[in-house]
Amino acid sequence: MSIFLMLASFLINFFFFFFFWALYLLLFNKIYLYEYELFSHVSSGGFILLLDWLGVMFFSIVLLISSLVFIYSNSYMSGDLYSVRFSSLVIMFILSMGLLVLSPNLMSLLLGWDGLGLISYALVIYYQNVRSFNAGMLTVLSNRLGDIGILLGIVALVNLGSWNFIFLDIMNFNYLLVWLLCCVVFAAMTKSAQIPFSAWLPAAMAAPTPVSSLVHSSTLVTAGVFLLIRFHDFFLHFFFSQWMLLVSLLTLLMSGVGACLEMDFKKVIALSTLSQLALMMFSLSIGLWELAYFHMLTHAIFKALLFLCAGSLIHSMGGLQDIRILGGVLSFSPSLGYGMLLSFLSLAGVPFSCGFYSKDLIIEIFLMMDKNLIYFILFFLGVFCTLIYSFRLVYMLLIKGYGGFSYYMYHEDLFMNFSIILLAMWGVFFGGMMSWLLFDYSNLIMLLFFLKLFTFSGLCLIFWMLLVFLVPLKFFVSLSLNFVYFYFVLMWYLSLISSFIFSNLYRYLGLKMFKGDMGWGEVLGGVGLSSFFLNLKFIQDMQYNLLTSQFIIILFLFSLMFLI
Incomplete structure (x- = not known):
């Protein structure tokens, strides 16, 4: 048995333990606080774990996805020479995530937070080429900004008297709590890639596909959202909720x-x-932290499934990633095609799919709220874009035929298909099961019939506009909108700002510092001191000459004494 299958069997057992324990904590409303005292004579010197249903349930989903990723990696990474290093990095990544979600202490949470950033850098640069190195450097530098926010938040907590943030009193709102929440929001924005820190997330695709399925579904990118869920009471403050609302809507649209x-x-x-x-940040900003948590769970399932399907397709096609060429997946691999279809439908929020139960609740409760028209337009533009690119992928990959060479070889693998089928089966009933467990449905949602079908009607309107204005739209885009096209594809030029502009700035500052080092730094540093001590040689010469002169004088005086 390979090391990947051994680790998968080990993690799947822990998944069942943590999952049923989370159900017990949820149904009986219990919380366990485990503290191990490290330094008995130091205040807050203990190691604390908070075992509530929020952290334990999410950690069980991380363990499930990790076990299936290891089964998948048994084939995907079979020819890799450093499989032990890869599996060790993934295990440390899982442990860092577990420390983050189970910590009520910002100091111990920093260990998991920093561990996620460092190990993700090691995984992104795993293939050790120029593209991987650039993507890894962008990833680790963006995450370092979040580490600064956590460190400054620890400073605020020390002034409040404890490192534990679960005992903070939200009613006693002072400037230290405002400073703490500013630091936490800043750290969460960097880790969850909100504007203007969004460029690192597409760049992290340079990692191996099993790593991407773990990083982009349930670990690294959701760490910021989970941290804000722990601080959800602070979003009762108007300023922070409005700020996060605007940032999340712009990120959703972009x-x-x-x-x-x-x-x-x-x-x-x-x-x-x-x-x-x-969308998770948006639901947090309007006070729906339970729905944000629920959508984080469902998103982890169907996004991990989508990544595993994409990796299997790209791996079998020899590294081809262009959706204009890829197609006809249902004809040559039905299991892979139906797995992709299930993930696409969940991404779009089609009724009774995994993502429908959380996404539909967020949309309907937002429609019941009293928000202004600009927020309403931005939100539904982002939702309509989600529908458009989901059905675009369905057409390009499943309905349209293969657009490449007339002859190609497609090879399916047993371990890849097993992990895909198992995760698809779990995703079929997971959304409905968790919606029954998490919510009591005692509060009815009252909406007009038009608002109830607003998303579907908007999608039909978009399709109609594309069919009617297809020829003028193509002519308009090809004529003068190349700038607009690249503006949106390059994420509002955030990737250029995050890489080229700042890299040139750092290079310019480095050259200036180098000139300073070679100028006054050399004069006042090692070269200057060396020259100074070399110039002190004349003192030694003077001392030697003085001693010689004194010796000659003494000899002369002794000779005079003998003569007399």
Whole structure:
């Protein structure tokens, strides 16, 4: 048995343990606080774990996806020479995520938070080429900004008297709590790739596909959302809720439009992840933290399934990722095609799919709220873009035929198909089961019939506009909108701002510092001191000459004494 299958069997046992334990904690409303005292004479010197249903349930989903990723990697990484290093990095990644979701202490949470950033850098640069190195550097530097936010938040908590943030009193709102929440929101925005820190998430696609299925579904990108769920009471403050509402809507719109225009399959999935993260942040900003948590669970399932299907397709096609060429998946691989179809339908929120139960609740409760027209338009533009790129992928990959060479070889693998089928079966009933367990449905949702079918009617309107204005739209785009096309594909030029502009700035500052080092730094540093001590040689010469002169004088005086 390979190391991947051994680790998968080990993790699947832990999944069942944590999942049923989370159901017990949820149904009986219990919380366990485990503290191990490290330093008995130091305040807050203990290691604390918070075992509630929020953290334990999410960690069980991480373990499920990780076990299936290891089964998948048994074939995908079979020819890799460093399989032990790869599996060790993934295990450390899982442990870092577990430490993050089970920590009520911002100091111990920093260990998991920092571990996610460092190990993700090691996984992104795993293939060790120029593209991987650039993507890894962008990823780790963006995550380092979030580490600064956590460190500054620890400073605020120290002034509040404890590192534990679960005992904070929201009613005693002072400037230290405002400072703490500003730091936490800043850290969550960097880790969950909200505007203006969105460029690193598509760049992290340079990692191996099993890593991408784990990183972009349930671990690294959702760490910021989970941190804000722990601080959900603070969003009762008007300023933070409005700020996060605006940022999440802009991120939702940017990622949705970019995914509608992108041709790279893995980059489309990365942008769809960004749009779903923006939807979670949006539901947090309007006070729906339970729905944000629920959507985070369902998104972890169907996005991991989508990544595994995409990796299997790209791996079998020899690395081809252009959706204009890929197609006809249902004809040559029905299991892979239906797995992709289930994930696409969940991404779009089609009724009774895995993503429908959480996404539909967020949309309907938002329609019942009293928000202004600008927020309403931005939100539904982002939702319509999600529908468009989801059905665009359905057409390009499942309905349309293969657009490449007339002869090609497609090879299916047993372990890849097993992990895909198992995760698809779990995704079929997971959404409905968790919606029954998490919500009591005692509060009815009262909407007009038009608002109830608003999303579907908007999709029909978009299709009608595309059919009617297809020829003028093509002419208009080809004539003068190349700038607009690249503006949306490049994520409002955030990738250029995050890479080229800042890299040139750092290079310019480095050259200036180098000139300073070679100038005054050399004069006042090692070279200057060396020259100074070399110039002190004349003192030694003077001392030697002085001693010689004194010796000659003494000899002369002794000679005079003997003569007398």
